[in-house]
Amino acid sequence: MGSKARKVAIVGVGxxxxxxxYSLINQSICDEIMLIGRTPDRAYAQALDLSHCMDFVHSRTKIYTGSCEQCTDMDIVILCAGASVPGSKNRLDQADSAYAIHKPLIGRIMDSGFTGIFLTASNPVDVVTYIVWRLSGLPRGQVLGTGTSIDSSRLKTLLSEVLPVDPRSVQGYVLGEHGESQFPAWSHVTIGGKPLMDILTQHPQRFGHLKLAEIAHKTRDAGWEIYYRKGATHYGIGNALAYLVRSILNDDHKIIAVSAVLDNEYGQTDVCAGVPAIITRQGIKEILELNLSPPEQEQFASSCAIIRSAIGRIAWEL
Known part of the structure; x- marks a missing residue:
C-alpha cells in the first residue's frame, strides 16, 4: 500500500x-475508483454516471473502468460480485456459486501483483471472506468482510426508535454469521455508556414493553424485509463499505464489527465470523474478545459451526 493516491477497485457494479x-465519491474518501464489471458497457455507464457527481461534491474523485489485471497498485479491492438464489431465505445457499465466481477473480487479481486489502461484501459474506483468504494467500488481517457491521447498525437503529435516542449514542454489536444464526451480544449493549440491561431493570414502567427477542428477530430479518419489497439492499451496505474504506485509509483504529478470520479468538479457529475488530491502514490490527455470557458464548460457537459447515461443503480446487 505504498501508493500516494488513495486507490480503490470495486469488483461488481450492481x-x-x-x-x-456513490458513497465514496460523496464523502471524498479516496482519490481514484476503478470499476470492474462482468459487462463492460454497464461498468462504463456506471463510471460515466458517477463522474457527473463531481461538480456537486467537496473534491474530485477520478473514476474509471478497468480489469482485475490492473489491480496491482490498488490499496483496497472491494468485492461485490455475486448471484442470488431465487426463493432462498438463507445466504449460505449461495456458497457454491460464490466460490465459482471468486476463484477466477482472486487468481487474476493476485497475478496482477496486488498486495493490498480485500474487503468483501458478497454473500454469504463470512464464507466469501474465508474463500478470499484461502485463495489469495494474504495474511488474515488483510482480508475482511462487512460481516455484522450492517446488522449492528440495524440493531442500533431499532433500539434508538424505542428508547428513544440517537442511534450513534447506542453502542453494541451483533456477532457471528451475517445471516440466520447471528445474535446481539446484549451483555455489551450500552446507551450513552450505561448498560442496556441496567436501564431495563431500573425503568420497568418506561421500558417494560421492550422485548429483546423481538428486536433481535427484526435485526436479523431487516435485510429480507428490504429484499422482498424492492429486490436488493444496497444503501446501508454501500455506506458500511465506505465507512470501512475510510477507516482503513485514514488509519482510524476504529472498532467495527467485521467478518474476520479467527485464530483461536472466542475459542474458534479456521472460520470467519462477525466480531469487533480494530481497523487500521493494515486492515485488521486486532480482534477484540468480548467477555460473553455463557449463553452468548454458546450462540457464537453454534453460529461458527454453521459457517464452518457451509465452508466444508464447498468443492475446493486450490
Whole structure:
C-alpha cells in the first residue's frame, strides 16, 4: 500500500458496488475508483454516471473502468460480485456459486501483483471472506468482510426508535454469521455508556414493553424485509463499505464489527465470523474478545459451526 493516491477497485457494479462508489465519491474518501464489471458497457455507464457527481461534491474523485489485471497498485479491492438464489431465505445457499465466481477473480487479481486489502461484501459474506483468504494467500488481517457491521447498525437503529435516542449514542454489536444464526451480544449493549440491561431493570414502567427477542428477530430479518419489497439492499451496505474504506485509509483504529478470520479468538479457529475488530491502514490490527455470557458464548460457537459447515461443503480446487 505504498501508493500516494488513495486507490480503490470495486469488483461488481450492481446495486451494492454502485452504491458503495456513490458513497465514496460523496464523502471524498479516496482519490481514484476503478470499476470492474462482468459487462463492460454497464461498468462504463456506471463510471460515466458517477463522474457527473463531481461538480456537486467537496473534491474530485477520478473514476474509471478497468480489469482485475490492473489491480496491482490498488490499496483496497472491494468485492461485490455475486448471484442470488431465487426463493432462498438463507445466504449460505449461495456458497457454491460464490466460490465459482471468486476463484477466477482472486487468481487474476493476485497475478496482477496486488498486495493490498480485500474487503468483501458478497454473500454469504463470512464464507466469501474465508474463500478470499484461502485463495489469495494474504495474511488474515488483510482480508475482511462487512460481516455484522450492517446488522449492528440495524440493531442500533431499532433500539434508538424505542428508547428513544440517537442511534450513534447506542453502542453494541451483533456477532457471528451475517445471516440466520447471528445474535446481539446484549451483555455489551450500552446507551450513552450505561448498560442496556441496567436501564431495563431500573425503568420497568418506561421500558417494560421492550422485548429483546423481538428486536433481535427484526435485526436479523431487516435485510429480507428490504429484499422482498424492492429486490436488493444496497444503501446501508454501500455506506458500511465506505465507512470501512475510510477507516482503513485514514488509519482510524476504529472498532467495527467485521467478518474476520479467527485464530483461536472466542475459542474458534479456521472460520470467519462477525466480531469487533480494530481497523487500521493494515486492515485488521486486532480482534477484540468480548467477555460473553455463557449463553452468548454458546450462540457464537453454534453460529461458527454453521459457517464452518457451509465452508466444508464447498468443492475446493486450490
Amino acid at each position: 446495486h451494492v458496488g454502485s452504491s458503495c462508489a
